[in-house]
Amino acid sequence: MKKDNKNYHMTADEFRKQGYAMVDWIADYWSGVEEMPVLSQAAPNDLFNALPNSAPNHSEDFSDIMQDVEKHIMPGITHWQSPNFFAYFPTGASGPSILGEMMSAGLGVQGMLWSTSPACTELEMKMMDWLVHLLGLPKHYLLENAGGGSLQDSASSACLVALIAAREKVSKLSLNKLGGNSVDDKKLLAYISTQTHSSLEKAMMISGLGTDNLRKISVDGSYAMQAESLKKQIAIDKAEGYLPFFVCATIGTTSSNGIDDLTSVGKIAQQEGLWMHVDAAMSGTASICPEFRDCNKGLELADSYNFNPHKWMFTNFDCSALFVKNKADIINALSILPEYLKNAATESGAVIDYRDWQIPLGRRFRALKLWFTLRHYGVEGLRHHIREHVTLAQEFATWVEESENFEIVAPHPLNLVCFRHKDGDAVNEALVKKLNDSGDLYLTHTKLNGEYVIRLCVGQAHTTRKHVEKAWELIQAMS
Template sequence: MTDRQQTGYHMSPEDFRRHGHALVDWIAAYWQRVESLPVRSRAAPGEVAAALPGSAPERGEPFAAMLEDVERVILPGLTHWQSPNFFAYFPANTSAPSVLGELLAAGLGVQGMLWATSPACTELETRVLDWLAELLGLPAAFRSDGGGGGVIQDSASGAALCALLAARERASDGAANERGCDRRLTAYASTETHSSIEKAVKIAGLGREQLRIIPVDDHFAMDAGALARQMAADVAAGFTPAFVCATVGTTSSTAVDPVAAIAAVARRFGAWLHVDAAMAGSAMICPEFRALQAGVEQADSYCFDPHKWLFTNFDCSCLFVRERGALIRALSVLPEYLRNRASESGAVIDYRDWHVPLGRRFRALKLWFVLRHYGAEGLRHHLREHVRLARWFADQVAVHPDFELAAPVPFNLVCFRHRGGDAGSEALLERLNGSGRLYLTHTRLDGRFTLRLCVGQTHTEASHVEAAWAAIRAAAEGTAAPAG
């Protein structure tokens, strides 16, 4: 019998300690060199799979071999989201305290579905979400000491679905859970609202036909007047407006919907107002941005993602609700094997009733570590610096004869175009991303191809943004000039 068989094949605490040190060293070294790696993976389809065996190993392999294959096989197949030259999509940043919190959560391995299954898992999450509600300047109703509270979801998409289910519960007075969804319930979003709302109405059973898409103004924000007219028309046709999504920081351009005006319309027709601030919500830690979401005190739910721009690794999305009862009634199912005295006392929170899955990880740990490491002061410093760098970049674009801004810059995203038109902008993007030196993505605004540069990675500094601007100018030299 081998030594490994004698120990039941498990990794010993001594080996775990040794390999753990090696892995942390590898991650630290990766962060130090990530700036030198091509930002976007150059792997061809199937290339990573071809480098892996077709079957799992019969016998266990040494950890050193695994780490070698991470370097040889996995690393070339990664797009380096933590590169300071990653300006694509929205950030998915992380930080050392977040990674350490994630490691601790994995090591503890607790299942936090009920208060009773790990009281600290629940109570830490409740307290940390209350901290965040205060840091963001959210209304007191979103705190746990009232009728509402916050919960960590997997993503803003999951949060939107839960908010919609709570809205459906309220609009149908619970009938939707008993007899199925009433197809006369309607939901509302703008042309710039994230696609997760469309997915949510499908999953929740309202149906895509019951989603009303509202036009936007010249700044790509929802037209509240058009919303009111659509709701009135629906009521006249026998529909019941149930749910409205207002966005603070849309995906394409970080446009800001007029929350107060939308809230007034939603309240007039009795609809649930959900505010999606997935990326831009982090900025509300800085008081100077809060005017952009004026009216949030009238919202029924609010979501933002620390895993985008608050140095907390994926997944960690925070959903706040004004009335937790509607959410719990929509999602609670109580089999005998989950019954316990603490839950029945009504004195505790069971977060299993606040989202779709039963099981839940100890995600509050990494968020707690981040908040304690940086403090509000440190978070504000980095967020303000990202916004400053984005506005510096926008200023360069605005005065350059070959480029134009395509949208306002309220936060850390700059949307711009080459004056050579769609073909010129698209060719420029391909040239930039093909270089490996930086990574941008695109959208379409007013039907026109638009480049997006988002400043938000943990270690992005002025030198990286300045280098990106220099690379863009250099790449643009070969881009076709506008006709005429």
């Protein structure tokens, strides 16, 4: 596909040559990433100022582009795929997943409608069913039942979709009850805990419901939502004429891996007619192992559930799985059908058009990377690595507990450990900076009870015992 006399496309031969080189580049990168400074040491505008101000007039050789990648791009990379990456929550990647992304790009299909590539829709349908079985989720999420799953770009979009479906559902219910008078949006209230991910607040902004109509419920000592407080707050709000309609429970909060009790929150949701969304973006993957499924108790009470294979399931971003109990709720809220998208398959009602399950119209063929990853690892492979990550995090927690200078500051049920030096915020903040500046590992922080806390998450695919041991050595040595 490179330019000849007639056109500027890259020739098939050139694509093969550069493609092989790119495969080697990726394999070399993965083999060497462990030695690179994890957090980029670039200063603002290093790259921006180094590149020309406009696109070249003439076609350039791909080898020149690759030279600039080494020179300008690589110094500005924070290496999420380094086994020394313990920051935030990890973002997934693996050989089979990268191959899936390659095929998806090569096919270049647009799966907005079933008819625009049936395989894009149906492989996704099948993968969503696989995930229901894999995680032991309630059977009503299977497509043969009233519910079903779809791939979104992120947990942010997933919770926005759930919130809008809930908003439309309650609006229609109220419309019927009130005999044609629409519900006042200003009266609709959503509930989260103080530890819920910020994407819920953002979803309230986007949906127009507003953050004033979001109630943050206090948490207990394990950073789980206090169900009693939720119940009380709902009663207060109803007495003031508000209409509670939505609650988000979390399996594995971002700050500290807090796990809400789905049964108690779910019962309140059911009694009060609230839509319960469950955000398990990071920790959902743990449910692949039966021994980590306790946190799913009560999940049958949820109206929607989301987890991100692109976090801890070795699948490349973006790949976020959203399940709803009733697919009609989501389609009613998001469907639209202009003439130019009409086609026989849609009109037959026999197929799913996934554009009605999401914010954008267009969709990539994301299911390929999920399929490749699940088949490459198999259930036993995924379980092996998830168990190893949890074991390593638990071991790390033991070392912290046994140390003189550090302390554990939150429960650590899975692969995230929150800890701090006993000498206060300034020491911890300086320590994180020093560790990250060293380039030897990358950690991020949060605040719990107003105190600066260090987070260590074991979730990068290639992180092993030696990396966690080295991290602990460095943490002690630099403190």
